[in-house]
Amino acid sequence: xxxxxxTVAGVAAIAVLMATIVRLQMxxxxxxxxxxxxxxxxxxxxxxxxxxxxxxxxxxVSDLRASFKSLR
Amino acid sequence: MRTIGLVALHVFRDSVRDxxxxxxxxFAVILMAVSYxxxxxxxxxxxxxxxxxxxxxxxxMGLFIAVFxxxxxxxxxxxRRSIYAVLAKPVRRHELLLxxxxxxxxxxxxxxxxxxxxxxxxxxxxxxxLSEAALxxxxxxxxxxxxxxxxxxxxxxxxxxxxxxxxxxxFSSSALLSAGLTFGLYVxxxxxADLKNFEQVVKSPAAGLIGRALYxxxxxxxxxxxxTEVVHALPLQPGYLxxxxxxxxxxxxxxxxxxxxxxxxxxxx
Amino acid sequence: xxxxxxxxxxxxxxxxxxxxxPYVALDNLNLEVAAGxxxxxxxxxxxxxxxxxxxxxxxxxxxxxxxxxxxxxxGDVAMRxxxxxxxxxxxxxxxxxxxELLGYFAALFGYRGExxxxxxxxxxxxxxxxxxxxxxxxxxxxxxxxxxxxxxxLINDPEVVFLxxxxxxxxxxxxxxxxxxxxxxxxxxATVFFSSHILxxxxxxxxxxxxxxxxxxxxxxxxxxxxxxxxxxWDLVLAGVTADAAAALAARGAAATVIGDSRYHVVLPSTASxxxxxxxxxxxxxxxxxxxxxxxxxxxxxxxHVQQGPRRSFD
Numbered sequence: 001x002x003x004x005x006x007t008v009a010g011v012a013a014i015a016v017l018m019a020t021i022v023r024l025q026m027x028x029x030x031x032x033x034x035x036x037x038x039x040x041x042x043x044x045x046x047x048x049x050x051x052x053x054x055x056x057x058x059x060x061v062s063d064l065r066a067s068f069k070s071l072r
Numbered sequence: 073m074r075t076i077g078l079v080a081l082h083v084f085r086d087s088v089r090d091x092x093x094x095x096x097x098x099f100a101v102i103l104m105a106v107s108y109x110x111x112x113x114x115x116x117x118x119x120x121x122x123x124x125x126x127x128x129x130x131x132x133m134g135l136f137i138a139v140f141x142x143x144x145x146x147x148x149x150x151x152r153r154s155i156y157a158v159l160a161k162p163v164r165r166h167e168l169l170l171x172x173x174x175x176x177x178x179x180x181x182x183x184x185x186x187x188x189x190x191x192x193x194x195x196x197x198x199x200x201x202l203s204e205a206a207l208x209x210x211x212x213x214x215x216x217x218x219x220x221x222x223x224x225x226x227x228x229x230x231x232x233x234x235x236x237x238x239x240x241x242x243f244s245s246s247a248l249l250s251a252g253l254t255f256g257l258y259v260x261x262x263x264x265a266d267l268k269n270f271e272q273v274v275k276s277p278a279a280g281l282i283g284r285a286l287y288x289x290x291x292x293x294x295x296x297x298x299x300t301e302v303v304h305a306l307p308l309q310p311g312y313l314x315x316x317x318x319x320x321x322x323x324x325x326x327x328x329x330x331x332x333x334x335x336x337x338x339x340x341x
Numbered sequence: 342x343x344x345x346x347x348x349x350x351x352x353x354x355x356x357x358x359x360x361x362x363p364y365v366a367l368d369n370l371n372l373e374v375a376a377g378x379x380x381x382x383x384x385x386x387x388x389x390x391x392x393x394x395x396x397x398x399x400x401x402x403x404x405x406x407x408x409x410x411x412x413x414x415x416g417d418v419a420m421r422x423x424x425x426x427x428x429x430x431x432x433x434x435x436x437x438x439x440x441e442l443l444g445y446f447a448a449l450f451g452y453r454g455e456x457x458x459x460x461x462x463x464x465x466x467x468x469x470x471x472x473x474x475x476x477x478x479x480x481x482x483x484x485x486x487x488x489x490x491x492x493x494x495l496i497n498d499p500e501v502v503f504l505x506x507x508x509x510x511x512x513x514x515x516x517x518x519x520x521x522x523x524x525x526x527x528x529x530x531a532t533v534f535f536s537s538h539i540l541x542x543x544x545x546x547x548x549x550x551x552x553x554x555x556x557x558x559x560x561x562x563x564x565x566x567x568x569x570x571x572x573x574x575w576d577l578v579l580a581g582v583t584a585d586a587a588a589a590l591a592a593r594g595a596a597a598t599v600i601g602d603s604r605y606h607v608v609l610p611s612t613a614s615x616x617x618x619x620x621x622x623x624x625x626x627x628x629x630x631x632x633x634x635x636x637x638x639x640x641x642x643x644x645x646h647v648q649q650g651p652r653r654s655f656d
Contacts, residue, residue: 006336007333010329010330010332010333011333013329014326014329014330014333017322017323017325017326017329018289018326020322021288021289021319021322021323021326022288022289024315024318024319024322025287025288025292025295025319026288027315028295028312028315028316028319031311031312031315032309032311032312032315075449078445078448078449082434082437082441082445085436085437085441086434086435086436086437087436089436089437089477090435090436152432153428153430153431153432154431154432154433154434156395156398156400156426156428156431157426157427157428157431157433157446157490157493157494158446158449159398159399159400160398160400160421160424160425160426160503161421161446161449161450162418162419162421162422162449162450162451163418163449164418337402339400339401339402340395340400340401341354341401
């Protein structure tokens with residue numbers, strides 16, 4: 001008997017908590033809307049840095065850049 | 073209550089001394105130092121890049137720590153059967169689980185504090201090398217106290233990850249599976265915006281509904297990311313932070329409740 | 342009041358991909374252990390000994406049946422203040438020392454301050470851990486871990502102690518130490534329930550034994566009374582046997598084999614008592630090096646008994 005009430009209480013608590021997190025998210029979105037930029041741009045000012053950051057994957061990065069360019 | 077505290081203290085002592093954690097933290101500290109060098113490569117943007125890199129390093133390393141200890145929490149203990157001796161003591165299963173969670177989050181926070189200290193030291197050093205003009209031109213001081221807010225958000229985010237890792241471990245017998253699921257959810261939690269707008273990708277109202285449902289139910293980790301605002305000295309609303317913190321606490325409570333229920337009924341083969 | 346009691350205790354596991362095949366780990370165990378007894382729970386590996394202990398510690402939940410310790414149901418947390426448990430091949434936590442581990446467990450029982458320190462120190466002495474007690478557990482050998490395990494099982498002066506294969510991983514000195522500890526527990530009036538697959542462990546220590554095989558209780562009762570374990574004969578090793586002596590032995594109908602330089606291995610039938618066996622050695626002028634009883638091993642018992650079917654009591 002005790003086990004059953006424990007389970008019921010637990011499930012009820014979980015349901016309440018789930019409802020709360022959904023509500024919190026909705027409230028947060030209403031009060032603090034996150035503006036999303038129309039276009040996500042990653043801006044690196046120095047080509048030298050980009051080459052270095054690409055480590056040994058230079059070819060991959062230039063490929064990606066080319067394919068993104070073609071998408072636009 | 074007292075029992076939970078005893079378990080937490082013991083777990084903290086055991087995990088804070090773990091060698092693997094030392095390596096991860098050392099790696100993060102090295103990253104901080106290296107970020108200084110990377111800063112030298114760019115023209116004039118060093119301060120911002122170092123701040124970004126430091127926070128990113130803390131976030132990533134912290135993630136590894138959270139998953140590692142979160143899995144270690146239960147999966148390793150069950151695997152090695154060290155849980156047998158404890159459960160034969162006058163400890164209730166839920167006391168054990170909660171004590172373990174608190175102990176491990178404590179370890180996580182200590183490691184995060186060490187990384188944050190290294191972070192601030194590097195920034196202070198850089199700040200001392202900059203000229204007066206450069207300091208005035210920067211949008212935020214090198215050792216900006218608002219950076220601590222970002223660190224705290226990272227801490228909250230990772231406490232949530234730890235709770236998630238704990239949850240998977242309570243019923244999965246495979247440490248690898250639990251780790252994979254936790255990482256997977258962490259990644260998914262970063263794509264909140266895409267989930268919400270899923271209807272734009274797969275053009276069907278049902279997909280949109282599922283996407284939105286998942287967005288609201290799955291842990292939204294992207295919301296904890298205030299790195300951009302802090303590094304670029306953009307405004308931060310305290311209400312937003314409070315709501316996000318509240319979200320973290322409630323979600324953690326949810327995961328812990330579910331974990332306790334599963335753990336209480338589990339057979340330890 | 343019984344120290345330990347089970348009623349129809351059963352545990353099935355579902356195995357197979359669709360969890361359709363039940364594996365019977367324990368079937369309808371009915372057991373009673375009186376307070377102050379040393380009870381040996383014997384059986385081959387996989388018989389259900391560890392399953393029984395885990396059911397008693399509520400590490401797993403029964404499919405059917407119930408169990409009580411000190412007249413309280415096994416789930417009772419308060420009752421655990423009065424019991425101790427040593428799991429099989431225990432592991433603990435890598436980065437704490439034996440002292441810290443025992444301190445933790447002692448604190449869980451509610452001991453504080455000076456009393457806690459005293460208990461930890463005394464128990465570590467009792468199990469033979471000296472300065473190593475301050476080292477982190479990951480540096481310990483298997484034998485040392487076993488000692489730590491024993492210490493943590495006894496930290497609260499339990500009324501009932503559960504030991505799962507307590508001798509495993511120990512060298513002969515360690516085994517003797519464990520034996521001594523169990524005897525001391527008996528003298529203190531504690532109930533000891535230990536599982537083993539080695540008959541010899543039980544012989545020296547137990548009032549009663551229970552034998553499990555394939556998840557069922559095959560027999561229980563006093564070891565001495567169990568027919569299959571009666572002594573069938575005597576196994577002697579004699580030294581300094583001269584040719585005359587050998588002839589004399591042959592005349593007595595004792596089967597004798599040479600095992601070395603004038604050493605003989607002699608087997609006497611059970612009709613002889615141990616005194617007669619010793620006298621025999623003297624009468625042929627040989628030196629008695631060793632004398633051992635010949636009896637069925639536990640394995641022989643299983644071969645014969647398990648086929649026979651349901652449990653028989655020798656009480």
